Amino acid sequence: MFVHFFHELKKANVPVSLREYLMLLEAMDSDIIERRVEDFYYLSRAALVKDERNLDKFDQVFGHVFKGLDLINEGQTAEIPEEWLRKLTEKFLNEEEKAQIEALGGWEKIMETLQKRLEEQKKRHEGGNKWIGTGGTSPFGAYGYNPEGVRIGQKEGRHGKAVKVWDKREYKNLDDSVELGTRNIKVALRRLRKFAREGAPTELDLDDTIKSTAHHGYLDIKMVPERRNKINLLVFFDIGGSMDSHIKLCEELFSAARTEFKNMEYFYFHNCLYEGLWKDNRRRHNEKMQTWDVLHKFPADYKVIFVGDATMSPYEITYAGGSVEHWNEEPGGLWLERVAQIYESCVWLNPVAEKHWEYTPSLQIIKQIIGDRMYPLTLEGLDKAMRELSR
Amino acid sequence: MKFEGTKNYVATEDLRVAVNASITLQRPLLIKGEPGTGKTVLAEEVAKALDAELITWNIKSTTKAHQGLYEYDAVTRLRDSQLGDERVKDIRNYISKGKLWESFERDKRPVLLIDEIDKADIEFPNDLLQELDRMEFYVYETNETIKARVRPIVIITSNNEKELPDAFLRRCFFHYIKFPDEDTMRAIIDVHFPGLKGKLVQEALNIFYEIREVPGLKKKPSTSELIDWLKLLLSEDISPETLREKDPSKLIPPLHGALLKNEQDVHLFERLAFLARRERN
Numbered sequence: 001m002f003v004h005f006f007h008e009l010k011k012a013n014v015p016v017s018l019r020e021y022l023m024l025l026e027a028m029d030s031d032i033i034e035r036r037v038e039d040f041y042y043l044s045r046a047a048l049v050k051d052e053r054n055l056d057k058f059d060q061v062f063g064h065v066f067k068g069l070d071l072i073n074e075g076q077t078a079e080i081p082e083e084w085l086r087k088l089t090e091k092f093l094n095e096e097e098k099a100q101i102e103a104l105g106g107w108e109k110i111m112e113t114l115q116k117r118l119e120e121q122k123k124r125h126e127g128g129n130k131w132i133g134t135g136g137t138s139p140f141g142a143y144g145y146n147p148e149g150v151r152i153g154q155k156e157g158r159h160g161k162a163v164k165v166w167d168k169r170e171y172k173n174l175d176d177s178v179e180l181g182t183r184n185i186k187v188a189l190r191r192l193r194k195f196a197r198e199g200a201p202t203e204l205d206l207d208d209t210i211k212s213t214a215h216h217g218y219l220d221i222k223m224v225p226e227r228r229n230k231i232n233l234l235v236f237f238d239i240g241g242s243m244d245s246h247i248k249l250c251e252e253l254f255s256a257a258r259t260e261f262k263n264m265e266y267f268y269f270h271n272c273l274y275e276g277l278w279k280d281n282r283r284r285h286n287e288k289m290q291t292w293d294v295l296h297k298f299p300a301d302y303k304v305i306f307v308g309d310a311t312m313s314p315y316e317i318t319y320a321g322g323s324v325e326h327w328n329e330e331p332g333g334l335w336l337e338r339v340a341q342i343y344e345s346c347v348w349l350n351p352v353a354e355k356h357w358e359y360t361p362s363l364q365i366i367k368q369i370i371g372d373r374m375y376p377l378t379l380e381g382l383d384k385a386m387r388e389l390s391r
Numbered sequence: 392m393k394f395e396g397t398k399n400y401v402a403t404e405d406l407r408v409a410v411n412a413s414i415t416l417q418r419p420l421l422i423k424g425e426p427g428t429g430k431t432v433l434a435e436e437v438a439k440a441l442d443a444e445l446i447t448w449n450i451k452s453t454t455k456a457h458q459g460l461y462e463y464d465a466v467t468r469l470r471d472s473q474l475g476d477e478r479v480k481d482i483r484n485y486i487s488k489g490k491l492w493e494s495f496e497r498d499k500r501p502v503l504l505i506d507e508i509d510k511a512d513i514e515f516p517n518d519l520l521q522e523l524d525r526m527e528f529y530v531y532e533t534n535e536t537i538k539a540r541v542r543p544i545v546i547i548t549s550n551n552e553k554e555l556p557d558a559f560l561r562r563c564f565f566h567y568i569k570f571p572d573e574d575t576m577r578a579i580i581d582v583h584f585p586g587l588k589g590k591l592v593q594e595a596l597n598i599f600y601e602i603r604e605v606p607g608l609k610k611k612p613s614t615s616e617l618i619d620w621l622k623l624l625l626s627e628d629i630s631p632e633t634l635r636e637k638d639p640s641k642l643i644p645p646l647h648g649a650l651l652k653n654e655q656d657v658h659l660f661e662r663l664a665f666l667a668r669r670e671r672n
Contacts, residue, residue, distance in 0.1 A: 033411075045405070
């Protein structure tokens, strides 16, 4: 009976399965809820959504399927540019004025008219009483007043009317690919684990001891080596310049990686990898390490992570002498290629949002050198990067 | 049998629907949310409201799934056999029951709380799939199948440290406890401190939400911290006027230790308060 809804959820990439759908039907059948649409919303949410990251998507689909509201989303035909809706005017209506405003009619009618207006209207509109915009008294739009109004893209209810629970989209900030905290980063980094027992046997293997003792008839103690994460990590951080605006994110990633991996080595570079690297930013000009030494020192089973925005002039990558700080004998791109050749598992994490990538030529070059293994520094991207590394 | 919240616990409407769905359909209920929003307390209150026994299984990083079922104590048996103890002949003497087994044995429907399931190993939830689904398991040592007399109400909490496997999620109802808005918060405070002066609550809530709004805090204060703080304010007998007054010498709210749990946060807050004050003058 809700097959359409179910398919819409699937289409919106909410992971739902038949089992959950049947569970919902069973729940509907057993009269848990009264016949109210809010209750149905709560119930279907509890049954179909299993991760708070998907709650926002669910709310959108729910609003779309059950109210015929058009999705306010990118790429929709009826999209309203945000600047129209940006709050520019605040209208203060007194009680009398409010009473004067006549509503248009029933819900269906309003929706129908909204649809029509959306098609007719092409320009930004503010004030007034017909077009969709801000601060007016038309039933459509934001920051205005009309008791039967439909609100579009307004942050919160000003008059506490004309809003359904699912249209509030309270879970917006929980959608993935947004915030990263140290804790979240750690969880993502945990994907990169390979446990192995190696080295000196230092732990008592209780099960084996018992088995062996029972077998031999005397106490026979068995030992095993401790279980350790075998992953070795080599991280290169881009520092300074355009990276300054991402410093907090990088700090978080750094501290999370530090606690998560025992064998982690890190080095800094500026903009692009050249012949020298350093470990302490205060003494970067005195205590440089040769990049060759680094590449020779760490064996090929190290996993390599670059962290940087890859945003620079293309010459800094492709030409000798292109570096902004010093004269480099060999182009930076060559150094990147060397790293990618030596270390099979290698990814680039980029704090710049993925949608801006295509506008930066240098970023495209690096992405190509690194074999398309560039991921945005978001939870989702980190997750993918770790999957790539653990292959 | 319906859960409507209790006099000690404010349950929002969506939470009530989720709890009742899981009780009626006898499926586990998975609860997530910010720390301190009352995930564990929910199980206690559900048990109280339904007048059922609460069995708590606290999960640690070393917990294994079979520990919830039973454990076979081979070492004691080995020792007993060497001492010639009579008990050794019956293997039952060396099987200790886990929490899950305990909850299966009750005649009246208990509430089983599996607390912080994400603390355990990644495979942990998968190992419990069958047991939670069919509510039965097999004891190899004695060749018997233990089946639940009444299916317990299972409530599982998670702090999101690990992703849970899909197969496990599919079998649960899910609820995310979102941070309470101001009205719900007032109701919660009313439950904990009935008859608290309205003005004090107002001032305290203002400060509380102000602190939560501060960008860059490492740990935002949560409901349980607000309640602790109010308790302190009451015991120190601090008046609403003191809370409201913006004395330049006092940059941060009184007894802030209950709200800010991290010295970096305290510094950050002091700095911001200082800047705000300077702008005003």
